[in-house]
Amino acid sequence: MTDLLLNINIKSVLEVFSANNFILVFQLLYILTALGVVIVVISENRNPLKTIAWVLVLLLLPLVGLIFYYFFGEDHRKQRLISRKMHKRLNRKTLERTELKESLNPPVEYKGLINLLNKVNNCPLYGGNKITFYSDGESKFEALFEEIKKATKHIHLQYYIFMDDKIGHKVKDLLIEKAREGVEVRVLYDAMGAWKSKKKFYKEMEAGGVQVTPFLKVAFPILTSRVNYRNHRKVVVIDGEVGFMGGMNIADRYIEGNGSGIWRDSHFKLEGRAVHGLQTSFVIDWYASRNEFLTSNKYYPQLESKGNNLMQIATSGPTGEFKEIHQGIFQAITNAKEYIYIQTPYLIPTDALMLALQTAALSGVDVRIMIPQNSDTTFVQIASMSFIKDFLESKVKIHLFTAGFLHSKLMVIDDNLTITGSANMDVRSFEHNFEIDAFIYNRETALAAKNIFLDDMQCSDLIALETWNKRPRHKRFAESFLRLFTPLL
Known part of the structure; x- marks a missing residue:
């Protein structure tokens, strides 16, 4: 025992x-x-x-x-992306197909900005462009459908999110119809941004003759929906003559709104020579995703002048040697003399941009930033709020959009410069995402963009520093805590 x-x-x-x-x-x-x-x-x-x-x-x-x-x-995913050397080579080849023989007289006050973007991003200055703004999904999709129906040669469509909802199926059916008519149709979507859409949705397009390719395909998208690196661009090119770009994806919410109200966004149709800039962006992304370089000159037809807008199409991403869009916006801010109006859904600025905006405001420039009161991303929203006090103390005015969710990415400066596209005012857009923005040098377009901002001010609340400082202590602590992780958001 x-x-x-x-x-x-x-x-x-x-x-x-x-x-x-x-x-x-x-x-x-x-x-x-x-x-x-x-x-x-x-x-x-x-x-x-x-x-x-x-x-x-x-x-x-x-x-x-x-x-x-x-x-x-x-950073191991970076190895899958197109190399800097290949990106430069493709960009150079596409530019060879672009007609740039005209003599342009760029505005003297933006000569530095134009030279900067051309040097760091190889984006030429295009003249003869017409801009048509859309501030709601219904008008944007109506215009998009109209142009797609008129296509006779090719349709290149790229979106970060391509939902298989009602509007998504309308786009899909229209693209299949054009493919069966003999039009070349190519669709590029972000593998993570569109992970909620069923595979059957894309297979139906392929069966209908549409060439469909995901950007940076991932094995487990539900686990990697916010992983580096995402292609956040929204680009459409039709017959090499008409283009669309901006902040709207393909989803019902851009027409029907969400639980907190309307989904306010900005997009525009482009007619003129700058469409070649959109085409170049698409061609390079298509090559990176499918290893197929669209070499034919038919994708770059000679274009007549459609308007009086001078503009540059700037792209940026983790493969670039520089942070092109970030540097362009920084230069534009530091060059402002009278006012800077900004709309962004997410406000997590880099130290450089924050200092530039504060310096501009303290020197007498009217700096206004409009963000949504209610966001679609809780952590990012809370972290964004941590920057408001610093801005208010520097005389930057902050407007909270209350009519729904503000998803617009729009900046207008001094009645002469408009910057709009896919890039948010956050670290992720400037350092990790593949983005595309238009830098437009035109007074008429700037005034139109300014009016969009002023109209949205009617649905916004101006924050007072005294009121903001009286918020509950637990909210301020949560914002400060999440601010520690803003480089990762």
């Missing part, structure tokens, strides 16, 4: 010792792995604030932090 009890006790001790050893080994392995990842993050020479944010995540969230970093922080 004594021997039996002794054996049981020894067995129990060994089990406990074995379990303790397993826990110890696991803890040791985790610590070594976490330290290894921390070393990798530090050695990548990222933005110091981003590095600190990732180190905090890895150290404060055991195991979860490692998983989070794998899906959202690692």
